[in-house]
Amino acid sequence: MAERPDPPPEWVDRIDATLSRLPQCRQARAWTGTSWKVGAATVAHVFGGEDQLIRLVVRAEPDEVMALQHLGPPYFKASWGANVVGLALDDDTDWDEIAELLTDSYCVQAPAHLAEQVPRPGGRLDA
Structure with missing residues (x-):
């Protein structure tokens, strides 16, 4: 089995910079890579x-999942x-x-x- 590369630390730091400012969101070591919960x-x-590619998975509303999936690469369901x-x-x-996708994912989860405390992309507060 091929080795899985670690995500570049600067990419992990960029993701963490967005998520660590959200209420009670914390970084955790995952079975591979890094997750936030x-x-x-x-x-x-x-x-x-x-395959040596670095991937980010997030949660999204159903319509957003469909829209991103249909865009094709680099997106996938x-x-x-x-x-x-x-x-x-x-x-x-x-x-x-990525910051918008991460913020939306946080609000979904x-x-x-x-979630009500988080300004959503586009300037709206999640209701």
């Missing part, structure tokens, strides 16, 4: 695959969980877009009383 719920997971979508990260990744 709120309570027991996984908000995001960044990891290297046996994960084979587990109805609300799990991912993308391959590379040197051309749009980190502003967090208890309502925490």
Whole structure:
């Protein structure tokens, strides 16, 4: 079996910079790579695959999952969980877009009383 590369530390730091500012969101070592959780719920997971690509998976609303999935690469619908979508990260990744996806993922996974505290992309508060 091929080795899975670790995500570059600077990419992990960029993801953490977005998620660590959200209420009760914490970084955790995953079975491979790094994940972020709120309570027991996984908000995001960044990891290297046996194909040497680095992927980020997040949670999204059903319509967002479908929209991203239909965009094609670098996006993909994960084979587990109805609300799990991912993308391959590379040197051309749009980190502003990643910050929006991470914030939305947190709001999908967090208890309502925490998600309500988070300004959503586009300037709206999650209701």
